[in-house]
Amino acid sequence: MFETLKVFLRNKKAAVGLAIVLFYVAVAIFGPLLLQADPMQRVGRPHEAPNVDELLGTTRMGRDVFTQLIYGTRTSLAVGFFAGLVVVIIGTVLGITAGYFGGKVDEAINFATNVVLVIPQLPLLLVIAAFLGESSPLVIAMIIGVTSWAWGARITRAQTLTLRNREYILASELIGEPARRMIMVELLPNLLSIIGFNFIGSVTYTIITQATIEFLGLGNPMSISWGTMLYHAQNASAITVGAWWEVLVPALAVAGIGVGLSLLNFGVDEISNPRLRTLGTIAAAAKAQRKLDKQRLLQSQGAA
Amino acid sequence: MSFVLRRLGFYLAAFFIAATINFILPRLMPGNPIDVLFAQQNTTLPPEARAALVETFGFAAGPLHEQYFAYLRSVFSGDLGYSIRFYPQTVNQVLSYALPWTIFLAGTATLLAFAVGSILGVFAAWRRGGTFDTIVTPLSLAIQAIPPVVIALVALFGFGVALRWLPTGYAFNPGLDPAWTLQYFGSVFYHGLMPVTTLMIVFVGGYLVTMRNNMIGQLGEDHVVMGTAKGLSENRVRFNYAARNAMLPSVTALGLTIGAILGGSLVTEVVFNYPGLGQTLFIGIVSRDYPLIQGQLLIMTLATLTANLVVDLVYVLLDPRLRKV
Numbered sequence: 053m054f055e056t057l058k059v060f061l062r063n064k065k066a067a068v069g070l071a072i073v074l075f076y077v078a079v080a081i082f083g084p085l086l087l088q089a090d091p092m093q094r095v096g097r098p099h100e101a102p103n104v105d106e107l108l109g110t111t112r113m114g115r116d117v118f119t120q121l122i123y124g125t126r127t128s129l130a131v132g133f134f135a136g137l138v139v140v141i142i143g144t145v146l147g148i149t150a151g152y153f154g155g156k157v158d159e160a161i162n163f164a165t166n167v168v169l170v171i172p173q174l175p176l177l178l179v180i181a182a183f184l185g186e187s188s189p190l191v192i193a194m195i196i197g198v199t200s201w202a203w204g205a206r207i208t209r210a211q212t213l214t215l216r217n218r219e220y221i222l223a224s225e226l227i228g229e230p231a232r233r234m235i236m237v238e239l240l241p242n243l244l245s246i247i248g249f250n251f252i253g254s255v256t257y258t259i260i261t262q263a264t265i266e267f268l269g270l271g272n273p274m275s276i277s278w279g280t281m282l283y284h285a286q287n288a289s290a291i292t293v294g295a296w297w298e299v300l301v302p303a304l305a306v307a308g309i310g311v312g313l314s315l316l317n318f319g320v321d322e323i324s325n326p327r328l329r330t331l332g333t334i335a336a337a338a339k340a341q342r343k344l345d346k347q348r349l350l351q352s353q354g355a356a
Numbered sequence: 357m358s359f360v361l362r363r364l365g366f367y368l369a370a371f372f373i374a375a376t377i378n379f380i381l382p383r384l385m386p387g388n389p390i391d392v393l394f395a396q397q398n399t400t401l402p403p404e405a406r407a408a409l410v411e412t413f414g415f416a417a418g419p420l421h422e423q424y425f426a427y428l429r430s431v432f433s434g435d436l437g438y439s440i441r442f443y444p445q446t447v448n449q450v451l452s453y454a455l456p457w458t459i460f461l462a463g464t465a466t467l468l469a470f471a472v473g474s475i476l477g478v479f480a481a482w483r484r485g486g487t488f489d490t491i492v493t494p495l496s497l498a499i500q501a502i503p504p505v506v507i508a509l510v511a512l513f514g515f516g517v518a519l520r521w522l523p524t525g526y527a528f529n530p531g532l533d534p535a536w537t538l539q540y541f542g543s544v545f546y547h548g549l550m551p552v553t554t555l556m557i558v559f560v561g562g563y564l565v566t567m568r569n570n571m572i573g574q575l576g577e578d579h580v581v582m583g584t585a586k587g588l589s590e591n592r593v594r595f596n597y598a599a600r601n602a603m604l605p606s607v608t609a610l611g612l613t614i615g616a617i618l619g620g621s622l623v624t625e626v627v628f629n630y631p632g633l634g635q636t637l638f639i640g641i642v643s644r645d646y647p648l649i650q651g652q653l654l655i656m657t658l659a660t661l662t663a664n665l666v667v668d669l670v671y672v673l674l675d676p677r678l679r680k681v
Contacts, residue, residue, distance in 0.1 A: 065494060167370045169612060170664060174619030175656040176377070182641060182649045183381050260503040264623055267505050269641050282505065286626075291513050292524070299513060303506040310501030318497050318565075 059323065062340050066319025072312025080129040083122035091115065091123040091276045099295045109297040111281075112288035117301050120276055125305065127277035131193040131262050132309075136255035138197025139204055143254075144247055146201065147208025148235055151216060162209070168202035174264065181270040188272050192265055196258050204250035211246045215239055249320060256313040263306050278302040359678050363668045367661040374657040378650045379427045383420075405438045409647060412437035436651040441643040447651035450636060455655060457527055458632035461548065462621040465555035466663075469617075470610055473560040477567025477606075478599050484572060493568060496561030504620035508554045508627040515550060522550045525629030551628045555620055559613060566609045570602035577601075603674055611667035615660045 061067045092115060100110040108117040150161035180195050181187050187195070215221060224238055259278075265271060266279025273280055281302040285291075290298040412430045430437070436447035473496075480489040499507075516524035528534070528543040574580060575598055583597040622634030629635065633652055640648035672678045 163369075166366065167373050170367070170370050170615070170660060171374050172615035172618050172653075172656045172660045174616075174622060175653045176374070178622075178637065178641070179378065179381060179649055179653045182644070182646065183385055256501055260501075263503055264505055264619075267623065268626065268638060282509070291509065291517055294517070296513055296518075299509050303509050307502040307506050310503065311498040314497050314501035315494065318494070 059340075060319075063319040063323055065315045066323065069312050069314070069316030069319055072308065073316060076125060076129060076309050076312065079122060080126040084126055087119060087122055089116070089119045091120045092274075095119075099290075099293065099298075101295075102297055108301050109295070111284060111298055112290070112295075113284075117281075117297055120281055121278075121301055121305060123276045124278045124281055124302065127189050127275060128259055128262060128279070128306075129309070131189045131196075131277070132255045132259040134190075135193040135197040135200075135258040135262075136251050138194070139201050139254035139258070140247060140251045142198070142201035143204025143250055144208050144243070146205040148212050148239060148243070150205070151209040151212025152231070152235060152239065154216075158209075161205070165202045165205045165209070168199070169206070173199060174261070177261065177265060178268065178270060181265055186272040187265075187270060189262070189275055189277055192262050192271060193258065196261050200254065200257060200261075204254065207250065208243060208246055211243055212239060215242055245320070249317060252313055252317045252320070256310055256317075259306065259309055259313075263302075278306050359672065360665075360668060363665065367665060371654075371657055371661060374653060375428060375431045376424075378431075378653060379424055381650075382646070402443075405443055409437045409440075412647075431654065436654065437647040439640070439645055439648045439651075441640055441645040441648060447647050450648060451633065451651055451655050454631060454633045454636040455659075457630060458618070458621055458625065458634065459659065461551055461555065461625065461630065461632055462617050464548070464552050465559065465621070466610070466614065466617050468552070469556045469559040470563050470606075472556070473563025474567045474599075474603070474606055476560075477564040478571055478594060478602075480564065481568045481571030481575065481598075481602075482594055484575075489568075493565065496564045498561075499557060500559070500561030500565070502558065503623075504555060504558045505623045505627060507558055508551070508624045511550055511554045512627055523547050527631050547630075551624050551630050555617070555624050558620055559617055562613060563606060563609065567599075567602060567606050570605045571598055574598040574602045600674070604671070607667060607671055607674060611664045614663040614667070615656075618656055618660060 061070070094113065095116045096105070096110045098110065098112045102109040108121065110116060111120070146161050146165070150158040150165075176199060177195060180199070181192065184191055184195070221234070221238060224234060229238070262271075262277070263279035263282060266277060267282045267286065269283055271277070271280050271283065273283065279302075282299065285295070285298040285302070288295070288298070290296070412427075412435055434448065436451075439445055439447045439450045442450050476492060476496075480493050483489055512524060515522045523529075523546065526547055528540060528547050534540060577598075580593060580598050583593040588597075621632065622637060624630070625632040625634030626638045633655070637649065637652050639645075640652075
């Protein structure tokens, strides 16, 4: 476990990405506990520029932007991770089922996947959200989850198909392992990297999409998240009246987590596919490998 | 040609499903679907318009399957009903005024992003690990993860409000009349510069990375080594031998991102007050204009499917194997 982490952190992109994501998670978990403030409370005059009392200024309603940011981080991350989980579960189940069982099942799932992929996501989400009314963050997470699984299902299916023809799978089939065991024990462990990749990508996508839906006015305006902060700022014409803090703060928060997650994803991709690495990373990996080999050699000599 | 026909059939099915979603959704809501549809309506809608809407959405007819066929008939004959917010205009009229601007915005951004991204990707892969690759590849990935709304808002604040270099709204100077004049097109260009650029920036990164990664895969192939060994010029090997084959997955990626670009365009329009579908839709959402919101799903699906069909045709051009089957 520790060794895996070391391999992981050796990749600079993955390490930086992980640090950013962990920072956001820490803020989301501990921020509100430390702050103990009501994000909806009026603390000052409207549109106050950042100052000592209000670190990031106030909104048109005189609410503290910093407090809203901290509480919004919690909502947005929770939505992101929850919907990411839903996407991964649906995508993985469908992908493995299609790839493993093949035939008619595969055709049906593959067709559904392709249809969902080709229907534009945001317009579809807007229609669903419009009918549901002022959607709470949880509802938004659910609708993103159930409409965004197609990409994951597709890559999981492709990977399952290549695994399907490996000899060890054929061997286990000949022994007569039941399908349940084949999937859980033989296939799933080998799909873990794809599933992780899918999860990180889905979390990024959900956070971005949630912010977009709420920005367009389909969220619950009384909830606090980066998206509703942007919505209120847009409604108050914050940019035109020069209240840049109201817009830039949530905007940069969304951008930051997006960058962190995508660096993490790219790092993981590089680790699992060495050809994609840039030269510096290759040199670093080679050096670390030599060191590891030496250690193992010493260990085996010590043992012998 | 059977490849294209197969795709056509698939697109027809996809459109069918989008229409079906529109049919089912209002009926899934608690309460009477007609009341849901007109829930937030202001009293400005006259009874005859209401009756026409009820008919378009098939609420008037009896059992569910008859309602469904009535609805499909309206959709496939191009009748999307009246817009509640913009009454007496029909949804068709409202959308067809806005659609060209969205197509202009999303289309230009797509083509630019794809061209720029792919070319940069080829160079990043060619000198893999060089200065260019080390800086540009992670950077484009990072930018790709930033939602269009954020980039648009930051650009609007920077160039529109703080520096006052570019206009903050409208597709052209409202003082001008649309005409085939240089002044009009200049104004369209000037007003479109910021929306198109911000939308493009978001999507360049994805194409760059896709192209780079495919290209790296290609560079190890025998035919590329052979091209180099024959002593062909570097450019010929790079573009004709490696890049042409690496293009195929990129074109697939292009097809898959069209929906996302159209979605991004919706948001960009709201930020820049650009008179496309997004801006219209935003007004529709605020006033809970359900026929309009439903109509945009169909129009956007249609636009995405058409763009995908074009991508398929390009695919046939690029991959000679598809022409034979």
